[in-house]
Amino acid sequence: MELLRHDVEAATERRMARMIVYARAGTTAFLVVPLAAWDRLSAPWAAVTVATVAAVEAGWFARRAWRTGTLHDPLLVWTDVLVSLIVMVVGSRAAFPHERNVVMTSLLPFSLATSAVLGFGLGWSRRAMAAVAVLAAVWTASIHPNLTQKLLSDLLGFTLWFLIAVLIGRELRDLAGQTVLAQRLAEERQELLADYKRRQEAMRQRESAHRAIHDDLLPIVERVAGSPTLDPPTARAARRAAQRARRFITGEQATAFADLMAEVVESAADLGLELTHVLRVYDDPPPEVGEVLASAAREALNNVARHAGNPLGVHLYVTAAGDGVTIVVRDRGRGFSPDLAPRGGGMSHSFAAVERHGGHWEIDSPAGGGAKIVLRWPGERR
Amino acid sequence: MSGPTPPAGREPASPTGGEPAPSAGGAAHGGLVGVVDDHPIVSYPLADALRLAGHRVLEPVTAVEALPAGRPGDVVVCDYSLPEGRAGGEAVAYLAARGWRVLATSGVAGGEQVLGVIAAGAWGYVEKRFTTHREYVHAVGVVGSARRYVSPLLAALLLEDARTRPLTGADLSPGQRTALRALAEGDSEQEVRVALGTDAAGLEAALAGAFALTVRRRRMNRLSPRELDVVAVVGCRGLGLKETARELGIRPGTVADHLEAIKRKYLASHPGEKDLSPRAAALRWAMELRLC
Structure with missing residues (x-):
């Protein structure tokens, strides 16, 4: 030029x-x-x-x-x-x-x-x-x-x-x-056009890959995963596979922390929890804080699986942005009153780690029943 | 008044063969329920589950065009990815225009696409799950009774939309934000109502308002007729500032202003896109809107 x-x-x-x-x-x-x-x-x-x-x-x-x-x-x-x-x-x-x-x-x-x-x-x-x-x-x-x-x-x-x-x-x-x-x-336009076409082509290829997974693979895997006659390990594997495929297709928020929390979601299936989740990650917390929060979330879900009877509607809410991370684990099982919350063992250990990193946590028994565990990390002081 | 023979001029597609009863019992609402999904493996079990819950469900179809016109109170569960005919937001808008209340669903739609179907007129969104139809049954009941169904994911996305596309005028009220935040965290509608100190109608008004804002956010980023002219000249023909100004009979500074707005609107409506020159934005718009 x-x-x-x-x-x-x-x-x-x-x-x-x-x-x-x-x-x-x-x-x-x-x-x-x-x-x-x-x-x-x-x-x-x-x-x-x-x-x-x-x-x-x-x-x-x-x-x-x-x-x-x-x-x-x-x-x-x-x-x-x-x-x-x-x-x-x-x-x-x-x-x-x-x-x-x-x-x-x-x-x-x-x-x-x-x-x-x-x-x-x-x-x-x-x-x-x-x-x-x-x-x-x-x-x-x-x-x-x-x-x-x-x-x-x-x-x-x-x-x-x-x-x-x-x-x-x-x-x-x-x-x-x-x-x-x-x-x-004219040259700039040519370059822009070429760039646009490259993107279109990449998008087309991605779409066709997604379509193949979405149209041909997912329905079968999900149907298999939901089959009552399947042995539990296979069903679990199928559920994990389906979740991975969905995450791949939606292609959203592939940050380290989002991956970590997605693993937590997947592991919840292994606990036998029927989990819904909302995972929105805009900014990752520092890696060590992310690890600590993920462990605490895992512990909270473990606790739900262990103590909440036959928990229905377990929900995990995770949002991470510049102003910190909020994790809410909500269940509608038997619930436990805050004073019954276990003080020893893994839970308090991983929750104490959250506090050590400047975060805090609380356990609440909402009027609607069940329990609500809130983990909050306020972000880095700037 | 009504004789033994059913009145003529009604839609022939009646699931039970008889005239629709004015009110159905149980959790089901009075209207019909349609299911549009390209996978029979998904749609038939869903239709069965809805029937089991007392809904009157039409035979599932694989394209929105295959559904008859809806009547007030009719709800359709519509998949996002439909290979036949209209799909996504277009499918939702089509069904809404045909009188259906649309409950959109997908296992693969990203956040932007979900917000897109809400902006296209959907009454709610359900994430596809393979283990249970409970959420669908609940959501169809909610939408059938003329209320928005806001799943935790949708609540989070509506908040996210306000964050990425803030409105200059009135945006989400503190009450709406509290409600959406609580829904995203997994609180039930009942709990949200208690927390807000409002009744069902109050909560519905708040949610409907939040839906309307997603529409406004998208309308805000639509190009004006003048901006479309600039996109056509700069994007399609690649003219410079001065030539464009001459072509459109405006000042070069005005063209530059339009180009800035064009870029801003492109970035605002395409989250994830980062730095982009105004001319590149004009070209992208031109290609996207098929102006060339």
Whole structure:
């Protein structure tokens, strides 16, 4: 893309440089004209000198501009200005004072080209305008004392050639810039489109994999899992397989903590619990806190399985975000009053670990029956 | 008034052959229950379980288009992934427009898809489970009696929706948040009502309000006609700011503003998408909305 930008804009610069090279070469030819009236010149050798210097400069100018391909070249521009001033000052000395206008008419095209060089090379800048002013002033001084109305049109010429060059330069460079922009947009669009198609394809493949699992595998596995005639270990394995498949298909929240809690959910099936769960993980707690919370949740579920009789509607709620983790284990079994909550053994051990990490827990007996165990870790102090 | 012959002009699809009784006994409600699921292995046992609970259940179908029009009070349990005909939110909207109260269900829909069916007009959502039909029977009873069924998962998702797509105006009230939070944690409706100190109608109003907000959240992220114009020009034709501005007769700054909004709405309606340039967002919209 950068290469492209370079290509279009550099090519435009190169063309502009060549246009000026042609103008510089063409206008140099006019300097030979005064030599045709050799006898009427006060200093014919001055005219020869000017023509020679100008021709040498034009040659140097052409070679340099051709090679560098740009007019943004201070040496090129200022040399041209200098030579132009020399041509004016020395060239005007070739004629008798009252005939300077005639000689200077032949020198005018060469000097006007310098205005154009300034316009292309320096653009709309103070330096360029100052240089044009100097050209005009030296031009006036050189013609002195043969001042006529034609001087006004000469000075207008310096100004207009400069302005026209500035404007043409701007137009051409704008055009190049727009071409580059259009190409860049087109390329960007191509990339975006390719990216979109890649994503679509990936999504399509994922969908077809999901569909195969969802349509062909899951219903069978679930039916098997729910079959009353199945031996318990196989039923358990089938339930786990179904849960894994669902988690794979929904593809949600594949964080370390979410995985950990999903394992807790799966292990609940092994306890014979018919568990519903809500697991929303936005931000993981630190790994060690996650481990401790998962152990505590596991213990809470173990406890439900052991003590709550034939628990119905056991529900595990887990949410983890920047402001901490909340785990609720809810059952509608026999329930146990808070003062009957076991103080020793695994439960208090893993719950104590929650407290050690800055969390807390409570056991509640809601009016609706059963028990509600809440584990809360408040997040890291920041 | 009513003679011995049933009045003409009724739907022929009556499950028991007779004229629907104005009120059914037990836990069942008065209306019919439809089941749409592409797996007979799922739909027939479910239909049986619902019949056993006293509901009058139509023969399960595999596409929403195969159901007759619903009448007030009719409930349909509709699977999210249906290979035949309409599926997902589109299927729910179709059924709702045909007069059914839709209880959406899926074992594979992600959170966004679940919220999508709620926004499409579902009255509730049940996660597919393989061990029991108890939740379905309960949920159909709830929806049949013109109440929303909010499962713990749906409650959590409604809260999550408020978190990822906050509304600038009125969002979930503290009461609604408390109710949803309690439902997500596994509290029963009875317990939630007690905790909120409200009656069944009060809780239903709160839940219906929460459902309406999911619709509003999605409407908020819909593109305006002008934004659609910008998406078409920038996304499909790949024009730059200035050209787009010229094309649409507006200022380039305005185009840039539209593009920002287009990006914001894309990100807001596609959770999980992260950094995206406005132009990339315009292209994605254009492809998604099939504007090119």
